[in-house]
Amino acid sequence: MEGLGGWNELRDEILRRITPSREEEESLCRLCSRLERDITRLLEEAGIEGVAEVHGSAARGTWLAGEKDIDLFLILDPKYDRTIFQKALDVVKMYLGSGWVEAYAEHPYIKSVIDGFDVEFVPCYKVEPGKRLYSATDRTPLHTRFVNENLSPERRGDVRLLKQFMKGIGVYGAEVKVGGFSGYLCELLIICLGSFEEVLLRASNWKRGESIDITGKWREDDLRRVFKNPIIVVDPVDPSRNVASAVSDTSAWTFVAAARSFLEKPREIFFFHEEETNPASLLEDLRCRDPPILCILIPDESPPVPDILWGQLYKAEKALSGLLERRGFKILRSSPWSDEVSRHIMVFEVESVEIPSTMKFMGPPVEMVEDSERFLRAHLKADSTITGPWIEDARWWVGMKRKYKDARKLLNEALSRDGRGIGIPRILNERIKKGFKILLNDEIKDLLEGDFIRFMVDFIRGRPVWLE
Known part of the structure; x- marks a missing residue:
């Protein structure tokens, strides 16, 4: 690809740094297996129909070296009402004993640190593709299934490169703080466009309302009419949803500008940089x-x-x-x-x-009778008026004393x-x-x-x- 001279060697070095070691993978897998087994057993003992499964990047093989995050989903039978979420989390609390924190999004979930890993326990309902969703988190197991069926093993490195690139330029993460690209969105971009380099090449030419529809169920003009976001990526497991809805204008155009700069001159600083902290x-x-x-x-x-x-x-x-x-x-x-x-x-x-203690304040056009009368009543004898009112061109103006x-x-x-x-x-x-x-x-x-x-x-x- 033109403009990427010397990139292949740098690419290999970055991949080496961001790909988890065998020891990291084994440590993650051991804990995931243990949690899935233990929580599933405890749900059964509590009379709750459901299973515990790890989802997110840990289940898709796209997590970055050094990351120690596990998303454990409590996938429950949809015959239950929402009160089952709290009952399932009570099972988790009993398992953990102490050291957990209950947080809230659409519904409660639990955060804990286990063997050095940050683990989130998230309840959801079991749903089939194309069927009704009962809560926002119901999609996540479907996302895992889609990614694992469509992302080839050799492209997992491309996902990692894209994630690290976005981290390096400050646009990775769909949380409110960042307003950026989620891990799932990175995975979809690689699945749809083919490689890290191809994603950047396409992004370098993006215009507002750029759309990617892997489902083929939308007309492009309909997508732009329904979704007012800078980037539109249709969720293949829920075509009514834009996976890129969290991406702010700042994050979207930062990514576009960084892609252009990288394609012109690939450098490590796009992926890693240390700020001086003196x-x-x-x-x-x-x-x-x-x-x-x-x-x-x-x-x-x-x-x-x-x-x-x-x-x-x-x-x-x-x-x-x-x-x-x-x-x-x-x-x-x-x-x-x-x-x-x-x-x-x-x-x-x-x-x-x-700033100066005085300001020039614009009034209405003289031809606007009622507005002019109100302006003159307000400013002609006001204590804040320093000079005027006067007519300049077609308008009233007044020199005022600032309050601050x-x-x-x-x-x-x-x-x-x-x-x-x-x-x-x-x-x-x-x-x-x-x-x-x-x-x-x-x-x-x-x-x-x-x-x-x-x-x-x-x-x-x-x-x-x-x-x-």
Whole structure:
């Protein structure tokens, strides 16, 4: 393939690094077999008709070296109502004894660490292909069957390459935090398009509404009419579903741009890169930074599950950016960060923390009689009016005194009153009521540890590491 000189050697090296060793495979298989056997037996002893099966990448042979994740599904007879899910999980709790955490998505599931593996126990109903689904998780066993029947053993390496490429550019994972490509979507892309290189070649030319329909049941224009996503990949086990529905615009077009750059010059940095994590160097960059960076620290003793948390963080980011913009503060970039345990930080890069105390405010066209009268009543004798109103071209204008010329004061007052009034989601607003801090540039020095350092290095750089 043109433009991929030297890629074959690099390809082999990356595959060597991301393919699990025989020891890893044996360790995974032993634990999977034990869990399937034990939980199936306990379900039977509890009088529950169902079996425990491992699904996800561990069952499809596409997991990456170093990953220690197991998805164990409790596949139950659909004759039961939803209360059976909790009863099945009670069996799991009894088996685990302690050290488990109950989480919630569409319905509850259990997370635990067993022999160094992160294991999720997920209840679902047994369904046949083409039949009614009772819950969203019912699809997963069907996904495993489809992938194992259609993905050849030699193409599992291509799936791993695609997953690692997406991890390297930051678009891997369908969770709310990432808004990217799921493992199942990566598998489907390889099944449909044939190889890692072919997926990138096709992606480099994608346009909005790009569609892939392995089922052949849709007309292309109908797909674009029904699904408003940047990428559409029809689920072969449920043709009414777009597997790529979680992929955000940012993730979709990051993948497209990275594919183009890789095809022009393949490099290891697309797959692996280590951020410099020197706090002293980062603080030096922040000390006199222009444009400045504002951070809002929100402590949280009991954060919600990650998907809910990140949904709240993104909504809060949008609300705060909107508030700043409406008051005349220009936002260059913004992003939330969280350790998902005890603290969340909203990060804003602004043109300036302080803006002029006056502003030129546009009124209505003079020909609009009622609007003009309202504008004049509001501004002719207002305390905030510094100069005007006057007519310029066809409109009324007025020079006004700003209420806020310091972004920190604006944010502090808005959040201290009640964040709900500016669009802060309920759960996050409750945390903000208990306390928050607004920090400028190197005032974040006490926060610089662990993953937040890597996040800030990446944020300050402001461009993908693979972009030359």
